[in-house]
Amino acid sequence: MLTTHRKQLILDTLKRDGQVIAKTMSQQFGLSEDTIRRDLRELAEQGLLQRVHGGALPASPSVVDLAGRKLLATDAKTAIAKAAATLIQPKQIIILDGGTTTQELVKHLPLDFELTVVTHSPTIAVALIDHRNIDVIMLGGKLFKHSMVNIGAAAMEAISHIRADIYFMGVTGIHAELGLSTGDLEEAHIKRALCAAAAETIVMASADKINAASRYVIGPTSDVSTLVTEASVDESILKSFESLGVSVMNAK
Amino acid sequence: MLTTHRKQLILDTLKRDGQVIAKTMSQQFGLSEDTIRRDLRELAEQGLLQRVHGGALPASPSVVDLAGRKLLATDAKTAIAKAAATLIQPKQIIILDGGTTTQELVKHLPLDFELTVVTHSPTIAVALIDHRNIDVIMLGGKLFKHSMVNIGAAAMEAISHIRADIYFMGVTGIHAELGLSTGDLEEAHIKRALCAAAAETIVMASADKINAASRYVIGPTSDVSTLVTEASVDESILKSFESLGVSVMNAK
DNA sequence: CTTGACTGTGCATGATATTGCACGATAGGC
DNA sequence: GCCTATCGTGCAATATCATGCACAGTCAAG
Known part of the structure; x- marks a missing residue:
């Protein structure tokens, strides 16, 4: 043998x-x-x-x-999510990524807020149960349990029919030169498509994601209209983002 | 070991x-x-x-x-779900409806059970997080929060690409003459389509659903291959189902 | 055909991991 | 406060592991 x-x-x-x-x-x-x-x-x-x-x-x-599945949001994440929530106008159509930060964002929306949310994350959909005036549109696909979002061809197809006002993107890294990145190839594809489907893209990133890069590239940082992050991030780095046309918002 | x-x-x-x-x-x-x-x-x-x-x-x-506690299941529902779980063979492709009974069914699947689950309910998808050998395919659509399932044209379209072994259907009523029924028109459409997409349909119904009818008709009772219900249901009624080709399973 | 380099395999040996038991310490019920 | 169950630690027995080495088979160059 x-x-x-x-x-x-x-x-x-x-x-x-x-x-x-x-x-x-x-x-x-x-x-x-x-x-x-x-x-x-x-x-x-x-x-x-x-x-x-x-x-x-x-x-x-x-x-x-199992060890990595920490659903605990840090103080920083909470602050970022709270700040990001103020960027949403009633009756808009917004796309929500999966992830702890977007989950936090949902918590900061008033229960009677009027909105249409498009999401490919069943966790987000479940979190929106009690928001009686929020319409939820779910994008189907194969569930990628690591991030709890639907991916694959079916998800891509579903996205192509969507046109939204804002896409709240979660990333593993946002880098001035290397762009936006995440840890899974399929997820990167989906995020890219969602970005294209929305009029503007807002990235919520805690300090450890700033000027970090992960394996798979989603797109250039200039695709982002607004970056919501913590106050502890270095001024000069944020300046470099602003020179790319990204408006930076500091959650305190 | x-x-x-x-x-x-x-x-x-x-x-x-x-x-x-x-x-x-x-x-x-x-x-x-x-x-x-x-x-x-x-x-x-x-x-x-x-x-x-x-x-x-x-x-x-x-x-x-967190997702499941909100909906409390009765003892009868637990027993029915437990019995229904025994009808699933490893590596099958099954469709799970939304609802408390199907939610219970998930709890009775071993965490290492090998399976592909197709569902249009984000709640079910979230409940399957810890089942590491279960692939989840989510059908998208507009979320109908009352039942926590995705409905509408997008859901219908997604279903048309699916071919499953078993469909576990939840109903509001199952009646020997009036057939299967539910309280929402869109849901009825979806259930009909899911029924057609599976080789066999299994209905889980507690005693109060038996020979009851609701506003919107899903299809004839003969579409059902197996009915899982409680022992307290009248024998003669169950016989009437059996004469329609439905095999009845009693959870004790 | 012979030779030598190379590979795959099994065995010996010392190192490390896992397990069960003994014994004193600790916690929780009453 | 007493009693019992449970706990943590040290230790010994066993299982598993990594490493070095010997041996047999393969293959190609001479």
Whole structure:
């Protein structure tokens, strides 16, 4: 048996069962555990799986995923969301991204505010339950649970029928030269499309997102009409955004 | 068993029951309480749970609870949902309506169940957050807050691209002669379309829905393959359903 | 055909992780 | 305040791991 073939079988087993146990594999192939361990080590180096004591798990660790799901908004996020909420006029049509900051924004809208909200996040839709005068338009698609937003072709198609006043975008990074970025390719596509579907785009970003860049680019920073951020951000950096045509709003 | 896997199961139990008891877990895994305690300690260090005397509690209030608590389910509904859950096979594609009963059904699916769920209800989508092996496809549309489901032309269009194994339908009334009915015209349209998009339709209905009729008709009762209901319903009425080709399942 | 470099494998060895038990400390019920 | 269940820590036994090395098979150059 080719080692490449064996490694493929290990990956297949991992995909099927969600885990691989070194001992079981060694028995199955009739080889020593050492050999399997070597395979696992090599596959781990290639990032194809995650090594644990006794065997291996899929590369994207679900435990980390659970750990990363912090729904707690910081004070800064609350302040930013509150400031951003003042930019909304009654009866407008606005697009809301998923994410904790937009979630906070919803909390700062009066319960009888008149508005139409377009969103691809079921979490946002649920958060708007009690706002009796807000019409919610949901964009469908495949739910990307990491960010709790719908993505994929169906989402893109749905966006193409939308024309909104404001798009409130959440980003992983906003950089004067490198532009807007996020951690997932599909999400980047969706955000780009939403940006195009709205007359203006407002980015809400806490200090750690400013002049940071992530893996996938959404578009140039000049696409943004207003950036809402914290007061603690360096003046000169904000100036560089303003020179790109972005009006900066400081939440205190 | 991998220790990582065991920890995952502990977290699953915690999510499902809202608490974990060290003694119970040790018996379940056939390990000493010391080992469980060690696991709990480590998980607590990662902030994934909160350690208490005798076991552990969730670290932060669950999103599922926040969304689900508002709608309280009766004992009958719980029993019906539990029975209905047994009709689902792994790796199937199922359509879930909105409503309290389907919400209950979600709670009875194991957290590692493999499934594709199509839904037009953001509430259901949010409830499926922790089911790591369930792919969620959301159908967009205009959110009808009364039932928390997406309706309208966009929803209809999205449905036309779907082909599922089972559709779990919630109804306001199921009547031997008057058929299936619901309180909103748009919803009736959607339900009709979803019914056509699935190989079989399962209706979950508590006693008060049986032989009741509402304003808008979804379709004939013969469209239903299985009716899941309570034991308290009159035998002769259930017989009348069976003569229409509906197989009746009694949740006790 | 022979030789030597290379690869895949299994085994030995010391290192590390996991587990169960013992024992004293602590918490919670009454 | 007492009693019991639970807890944390240290320790020993076992399982699993990484590393180095030996051996067999492959392949290509000489």
